[in-house]
Amino acid sequence: MKKVVVIYWSGTGNTKAMAEAVAEGCTDMEVRLLQVSEASVDHVAEADAVAFGCPAMGSEELDDTEMEPFIASLSDNVVNKPIVLFGSYGWGNGEWMADWEDRMLDLGAKLITEGLIINEMPDEEGIKKCKELGKTLAKAIE
Numbered sequence: 556m557k558k559v560v561v562i563y564w565s566g567t568g569n570t571k572a573m574a575e576a577v578a579e580g581c582t583d584m585e586v587r588l589l590q591v592s593e594a595s596v597d598h599v600a601e602a603d604a605v606a607f608g609c610p611a612m613g614s615e616e617l618d619d620t621e622m623e624p625f626i627a628s629l630s631d632n633v634v635n636k637p638i639v640l641f642g643s644y645g646w647g648n649g650e651w652m653a654d655w656e657d658r659m660l661d662l663g664a665k666l667i668t669e670g671l672i673i674n675e676m677p678d679e680e681g682i683k684k685c686k687e688l689g690k691t692l693a694k695a696i697e
């Protein structure tokens with residue numbers, strides 16, 4: 556069975572709710588849902604596909620305590636790896652996600668679809684979008 560890992564950081568639970576729904580959407584896969592503090596680069600290297608989640612923090616930045624250093628440590632472990640990105644935001648315009656996408660592409664990742672951004676806590680429609688994102692990632696490695 557193909558392996559998917561969902562790795563996320565969430566301060567107040569909004570991106571956590573997204574991560575749980577993304578994982579739920581990865582049907583017929585072996586799925587691991589990990590906070591970034593529990594994850595290692597080996598989890599990324601060993602997975603067939605990875606979903607990363609992080610809200611907009613700082614000034615349109617990734618969380619600089621855990622997610623930023625984790626992404627910085629990936630080096631060539633995401634080259635050609637099917638990846639999706641997601642995260643919650645507050646008042647911005649999604650700039651952090653656009654920057655994150657560019658960064659992952661520069662690392663050689665195979666972004667399957669554009670990053671999913673949801674304002675604050677996902678509602679029913681948002682949860683559905685998260686599940687669809689997981690399904691799209693799973694389909695990419697079927």
Ligand SMILES: Cc1cc2nc3c(=O)[nH]c(=O)nc-3n(C[C@H](O)[C@H](O)[C@H](O)COP(=O)(O)O)c2cc1C
Nearest residue numbers: 565566567568569570610613615643644645646647
């Ligand atoms: C320190 C801090 C910085 C933030 N910076 C931004 C930002 O630059 N742009 C934005 O749209 N939202 C920003 N937000 C809002 C969060 O992205 C938003 O509340 C999000 O839903 C939090 O997700 P979480 O519950 O997964 O932590 C910030 C929130 C905090 C606490």
